[in-house]
Amino acid sequence: MGEVQVFRGLLKSFSPYDGYGFISCPVLLQAFGREVYVHQNKLPNNAFVGCMVEFTIRVSSRGQAQAICVGVLEDNAEELAEAAKMINKDFLKFAEDTSQFAIVLDKKKGSYRLGIDVDIAHGSALLVDAVKGGLVKEWNKQYPQMQVRKGDCIVEVNGITGDAQTVLKECLSAQRL
Numbered sequence: 001m002g003e004v005q006v007f008r009g010l011l012k013s014f015s016p017y018d019g020y021g022f023i024s025c026p027v028l029l030q031a032f033g034r035e036v037y038v039h040q041n042k043l044p045n046n047a048f049v050g051c052m053v054e055f056t057i058r059v060s061s062r063g064q065a066q067a068i069c070v071g072v073l074e075d076n077a078e079e080l081a082e083a084a085k086m087i088n089k090d091f092l093k094f095a096e097d098t099s100q101f102a103i104v105l106d107k108k109k110g111s112y113r114l115g116i117d118v119d120i121a122h123g124s125a126l127l128v129d130a131v132k133g134g135l136v137k138e139w140n141k142q143y144p145q146m147q148v149r150k151g152d153c154i155v156e157v158n159g160i161t162g163d164a165q166t167v168l169k170e171c172l173s174a175q176r177l
Contacts (some may be wrong), residue, residue, distance in 0.1 A: 038067040105135045105177045120164040126154040
């Protein structure tokens with residue numbers, strides 16, 4: 001995997017105040033389950049929300065796609081479709097394996113409620129059915145690039161893994177997750 005993979009997408013959002021934005025790239029959204037994070041120092045001066053961009057990525061320690069080497073393109077849907085055909089499928093398999101991230105919640109700080117509905121029917125992991133508030137909603141506000149969303153799986157809590165029922169019990173009883 002020594003070759004550099006180039007992607008194309010749409011600069012979906014950018015906040016000069018916060019200094020970051022997100023690139024919409026259907027291929028990477030499928031692989032990572034999230035839009036591609038882009039920091040302001042990676043965007044060229046002529047970039048604007050809604051423009052087409054070409055970029056490379058790095059995978060952060062949290063398993064998130066982050067844009068590096070970003071360039072603005074002319075808006076051409078045919079070129080975008082052609083670029084999607086040229087993407088290395090082995091890279092996408094690697095991305096699927098690294099789309100996990102860790103969060104830390106402390107029930108002692110504020111609400112004791114996690115604020116999520118989960119499904120334990122999947123055996124080894126908790127499936128997030130809804131985010132309704134509480135500590136998880138606060139986490140999502142503080143870390144928009146690593147939000148817990150409906151459809152996410154909780155595979156480990158405090159070293160406990162492999163059984164959804166046991167993971168759920170740890171979520172309910174531990175003060176720090």
